[in-house]
Amino acid sequence: MAVRPVVDLLELSPDFLRDPYPVYAKLRAEGPLHRVRNPRGLELWLIVGHDACRAAFTDPRLSRDWVGSGDISLISGAGPDHPGHAHMLMADPPDHTRLRRLVARGFTVRRVESMAARVQQVADELLDAMEADGRREADLITSYAFPLPMIVICELLGVPELDRDRFRVWSNEIIAPTNPANEGRAYTELLEYLVALIAAKRERQGDDMLSALIHAVDEGGDRLSHKELIGMSLLILVAGHETTVNLIGNGMLGLFAHPDQLADLRADTGLLDGAIEEMLRYDGPVENSTFRLALEDIELGGDTIPAGSPVVIAMADADRDPVRFPEPDRFDIRRDARGHIAFGHGLHYCLGAPLARMEGKIAIRSLLERFPGLALAVDERELNWMSGMLIRGVRSIPVRW
Template sequence: MKMVQPVVIDLLELSPDFIRDPYPVYAKLREQGCVHHVQTPYGEQMWLVVGHDACRTAFTDPRLSRDWRRSGNVGQILNAAPDNPALAHMLMYDPPDHTRLRRLVAREFTARRIEALAPRVQQITDELLDAMEAKRERRADLVNDFAFPLPMTVICELLGVPELDRQTFRNWSHEMVARTSPEAQAAAYAEMPQYLIELIEAKRAEPGDDLLSVLIHAADDDGDRLSPDELIGMCVLLLIAGHETTVNMIGNGMRALFAHPDQLADLRADFGLLDGAIEEMLRYDGPVETCTERLALEDVEMGGVVIPAGSTVLIVMADADRDPTRFEDPNRFDIRRDARGHIAFGHGLHYCMGAPLARMEGRIALRSLLERFPEITGVCDDAMLSWVPGMLIRGVRELPVRW
């Protein structure tokens, strides 16, 4: 087969509205092939993998690496030095290092621990809804008043992060996953580890019943344990992944319901549809648009196209879950659809370990919200909303609602 080296495609030239609605652009690319060399809205050149089968294959291809630290190319994707301890976590490694780190954390991040959080998640949810209900104007920002503080409080309590520091963590997290400038991202990567060093030392001196205290002292059967840098890196990963996905799962899910009032009415009438509705929300407009960047360790051929060694590769999960070869009429939002098989939480080695926590928080949050405010609705059109920058996290910064 003759290999083709495609021209660089400017995503904004395909659609000036790409940030708000990238799905038509991805669909157009998918019709032409599964691999494309593109320029992102932020001027970076990347290789995109689109289509359900191609994305699943790419997730399991060992030639597409996450080990940017060992490659020395961290600066290609982040404004942080390779030895920054914030990067010493399992999402930045390939096996066998990834296998070791995931095993150490998975021992403590169990289904039993997650399910035990449900009463506290319900309590936090009810308190946030009480505060919303007290607003005399019957209006709120669903992101800042509900979707953000719920998972942020849960993950901070789980890890043992003091309450007063949570807004600071939010700012650091935003810069790490969707930077406003290279300088701001570099500052976040410098400041968060420094704070965590002090927090870990405090937990080491006076352990609590939180996950961080457990991780400090946890060891496997061979006596292996997380190093000081790995503790910092794991905290960074759990704090960021532990709230960013859930915030935007709730926000995107509610936007989809507002845009489809028949589906919203059906869900209000029968909460037995809730589990399926959450899976459809994840498929239809999930919180993670593309995977974290992969590094091509060698020339990689996919679909008759060669991705050159050293290239940055993004696997477009958002497009995989709108592929008509996998989901019938994929652009239709249908809470009764069997949406199993979506890859909103990734696929393969790096499948999101926190997916059960996100689903549990989503179930409690959405049911409680719709029971408390059955007439809740969005206030403004999507075109007027402020969107999270970048191509990693998909969601809005604010979501004005009324009831």
């Protein structure tokens, strides 16, 4: 069989980072599997289409255990022994099952619901600060969408108030690296911070998730190792914050681009639950899955992924597949968007999804109620989209009211 040629995504569309959906649709029309070169120059296998993506998430031949089974240098600037890799998103069963079980109690429905009042308070305080400025304009990301989930996840984990600019650099470099050196520096500096924080928590336990993780013991006497504590803390801090930042940011951009939908939501906030699901489907905060590792040759759609290859699941394309969602490029807050995979699918389904949904609903409702005349202050094409293919979002959103 002939070797499938590599498709350079940026050559297919120089506008790929801003609007990848036409590229994914073109590839999907040709089949579910493609060899591509991503914007960072890495060659990988890309799975598109709703059914193929859902199946890939549950295929045990597609592993997340890069440290144990693959070459981690293909996908990360941090070495194989870096504690930042010692978390459940980088593990397969039974290790994944064990790690998730030890952490899951911190994300129970009851605990998330108990945080709603505090999320509302944080949102109100941030909106007060925006209003008190007097300029009637702001960067929605810097002033609101970034600090809200950062404050919430830091308080949940038990992290003292971090320098926001420093944490934003760390987080951005880990999820959308500008170059390997900066990515490595971000991992190192965040690691040093977490080591010191865990040591302090061991000395003085608090009523927070990190203290609970340090002392958590399951029925069999199992507990997280020091390395796993660091890895899980890094995962919760970064993933627990980035998803919500871009749910708020992308969701508001969807509303700005569709004034009729914005007007409907302002007139009836009872539509908000459905609107959040449509925002997640239409332009969710996670564009593609984290890298999977093919443990063996895998045949899909007449092509074969060679063992040892990096594989990415195109969640953004799955949620724009017309087979699953009629008129998928239409943003409609009344649509039944259930069945989207914006938070993944299967055993790696996002543990923090209920928290992200709750924060997103409070954040967007409060924003629309406070500033009825809120509007995008620049042309949408001027927005600076993040590099890479993992997190989908913009660096800033200038608004006025």
